[in-house]
Amino acid sequence: MKNNVQKNHSKVLSIILAGIMAVSTAAVMNVSAAQLPQETVSAAASVAPDIEDTETIVGLGETMSISYMSRSAAAFTNYTVKSTNPLSVKAWRYGSTVKFTGVNPGTANIVVKEKNTGAKDSVFVTVKDPVNPKLAKSSITMWVGNTNSVSYMSNSADLFRFYKITSSNSKVVAAARYGSVVRLTAKSAGTATVTVTACDGAKTSMKVTVKSPIVKPSIVIDSEEIAVGEAAQVSYMGKSAASFADYTVTSSNENIAKAVRYGSVVRYMGVGTGTANISVKERYSGATDSFTVTVRKAAAPKFNETEVVLEPNSEPVRISYMGASADKFSYYIVSSSNTNVAAATRYGSTVELTPVAEGEATITVTSVSGDSATLKVTVTNSTSKNNTPENNSENETSETSTPENTTAELEIKPNM
Numbered sequence: 193m194k195n196n197v198q199k200n201h202s203k204v205l206s207i208i209l210a211g212i213m214a215v216s217t218a219a220v221m222n223v224s225a226a227q228l229p230q231e232t233v234s235a236a237a238s239v240a241p242d243i244e245d246t247e248t249i250v251g252l253g254e255t256m257s258i259s260y261m262s263r264s265a266a267a268f269t270n271y272t273v274k275s276t277n278p279l280s281v282k283a284w285r286y287g288s289t290v291k292f293t294g295v296n297p298g299t300a301n302i303v304v305k306e307k308n309t310g311a312k313d314s315v316f317v318t319v320k321d322p323v324n325p326k327l328a329k330s331s332i333t334m335w336v337g338n339t340n341s342v343s344y345m346s347n348s349a350d351l352f353r354f355y356k357i358t359s360s361n362s363k364v365v366a367a368a369r370y371g372s373v374v375r376l377t378a379k380s381a382g383t384a385t386v387t388v389t390a391c392d393g394a395k396t397s398m399k400v401t402v403k404s405p406i407v408k409p410s411i412v413i414d415s416e417e418i419a420v421g422e423a424a425q426v427s428y429m430g431k432s433a434a435s436f437a438d439y440t441v442t443s444s445n446e447n448i449a450k451a452v453r454y455g456s457v458v459r460y461m462g463v464g465t466g467t468a469n470i471s472v473k474e475r476y477s478g479a480t481d482s483f484t485v486t487v488r489k490a491a492a493p494k495f496n497e498t499e500v501v502l503e504p505n506s507e508p509v510r511i512s513y514m515g516a517s518a519d520k521f522s523y524y525i526v527s528s529s530n531t532n533v534a535a536a537t538r539y540g541s542t543v544e545l546t547p548v549a550e551g552e553a554t555i556t557v558t559s560v561s562g563d564s565a566t567l568k569v570t571v572t573n574s575t576s577k578n579n580t581p582e583n584n585s586e587n588e589t590s591e592t593s594t595p596e597n598t599t600a601e602l603e604i605k606p607n608m
Contacts, residue, residue, distance in 0.1 A: 525538070
């Protein structure tokens with residue numbers, strides 16, 4: 193009996209103590225909550241997600257990030273990320289951002305939700321399949337230190353970020369996306385392949401050859417004088433082995449002098465009287481050299497005689513055609529209308545006439561400017577004519593039959 197009373201008493205005391213402890217704990221907890229700093233209470237509070245964009249575009253195969261946390265310090269694990277169309281857009285939470293990848297062309301809403309309050313925000317995503325890139329050139333040659341740009345976008349209006357530019361050897365040529373073009377910078381001699389890859393994996397490439405060193409044009413003259421109609425040439429390459437196609441030739445006035453590149457030389461021709469500047473430019477470096485051409489009209493040729501009579505097989509005769517002109521002999525071209533009768537050759541400032549057989553021929557001297565002069569040449573055997581039977585029968589001792597008169601004679605008829 194005593195033992196039962198003691199057990200009941202102990203049980204009552206235990207219940208009383210437990211009640212006291214529960215009340216005390218509740219009081220302590222209430223006091224602690226009331227005394228917590230305001231900053232701690234705010235940090236523990238739920239923060240609604242805040243996505244910085246309402247809609248965006250992602251390329252097929254492209255992965256993007258977008259913030260949903262603003263400046264909140266809430267735990268990232270309080271938020272869930274879900275795509276309404278995971279077949280088109282795959283999305284997941286990555287710290288304070290949402291990451292998403294375009295899987296198939298289409299659209300989806302990406303929803304970010306706070307677990308405790310259910311607060312949410314979303315972004316509408318469109319997945320676009322980019323147009324296949326297309327480089328404007330399949331190969332290109334550059335010089336060390338130069339830059340060049342090649343289009344890869346064609347007529348596409350895709351976002352530039354859909355495309356990635358790479359160089360197989362950045363020590364030879366550096367390549368970067370610059371809007372709708374690939375910007376190339378030649379670093380050192382060699383070759384490299386530059387590739388443009390779209391986010392969906394489609395790609396195109398071109399071969400880049402870098403040459404070194406740049407060879408500047410070097411013209412051996414500073415000035416030159418030519419006649420209208422005359423053609424001449426001058427070297428611009430020196431001992432360089434550079435490609436001729438890397439140089440361009442221009443004239444400052446094509447109405448006075450025309451000029452073209454012909455292999456390792458510049459060919460130029462006088463068109464009208466005056467002065468023009470002929471320039472040769474290396475297209476990569478821009479290095480230029482030039483010379484001045486003065487063009488004047490060649491003096492018209494002029495014979496002092498109109499007709500010359502020669503005997504066959506007699507010694508050649510020289511006739512002046514230059515007059516008082518001091519022009520270059522090369523300004524003039526000499527021709528014979530009948531070389532079987534008389535041959536004509538320019539011999540300095542004279543025309544050398546060589547009789548061949550009886551007959552007539554016209555000798556023409558033409559200047560490069562287009563003016564000309566003519567000379568009639570008659571080749572005849574005067575000795576045979578004077579020794580006809582009629583002459584011998586009438587007077588066998590005629591002076592025309594004496595040996596002194598049988599030599600070749602030159603008859604010159606002056607201009608009237």
